[in-house]
Amino acid sequence: MDEPTNDLDIATLQVLEDYLDTFPGIVIVVSHDRYFLDRVVRRIFALEDTRMVQYEGGYTDYANRKAAEGTTESTGAAATSQPKNADEETTSKNWKSGQKRKLKFTYQEQKDYESIEGEMAALEEKISALEADFSKYASDFVKLNELTQEKEAAEQQLEEKMERWMYLEDLAARIERGEEN
Missing domain, CATH: 1.10.287 (Helix Hairpins)
Incomplete structure (x- = not known):
């Protein structure tokens, strides 16, 4: 899905989010909508310098990890990310069950x-x-x-x-x- 939230009204966006929450398969999403990414994704793949780096969780988890590494998206600094070891690995299932989401109407x-x-x-x-x-x-x-x-x-x-x-x-x-x- 390429920028799926563009031109959607709130009701349609909620339908899409609810559907993706229960979708049993894999969906690849390219989006700048940070709230949407937090709401529906379990894993972020980021292009950093010339590398593809994987982060477990939504956009906020990605941003927090980047901040902890000492780089920020806004400065454009090169990523110093190292691959996670087995102790740090969080499965998408564990992340999804532990994530707190703002309460909202279906x-x-x-x-x-x-x-x-x-x-x-x-x-x-x-x-x-x-x-x-x-x-x-x-x-x-x-x-x-x-x-x-x-x-x-x-x-x-x-x-x-x-x-x-x-x-x-x-x-x-x-x-x-x-x-x-």
Whole structure:
């Protein structure tokens, strides 16, 4: 993938990141998007001077390692990286499980968060309309029974939406505080 985050909106970028998190194969990414690299890669291959050097982890791990070696990307200084020995080797699986990521909505959570209040309001209106119809059909047992079942189903949906809304509101507050996974 060559610069995959160029021209993507946030929702599409989240879908791509979520997909790559669960992709079982290998993907080679060329990108200047440091956040994206931190989010999805397990290994960095960097061209330093005329050598290809491998670093385990995301971009931040790469930058920290470079800083510890006494060179920085911005100065363009030559790399003094030595190959890691077996004691320093970190498998991609260990790195991925130990990495802390900023908490964020998944694509579906973001979509739900944006629409759930409107859905709850619509269900409340539907319940009110059904309750108003009770008096209109008070003498029609069959219709009254249908209205009661429809109202109970709408109330169940509303309860589920309210639980989801409470979860999403809590998650939004945690994201706002900058919590990590």
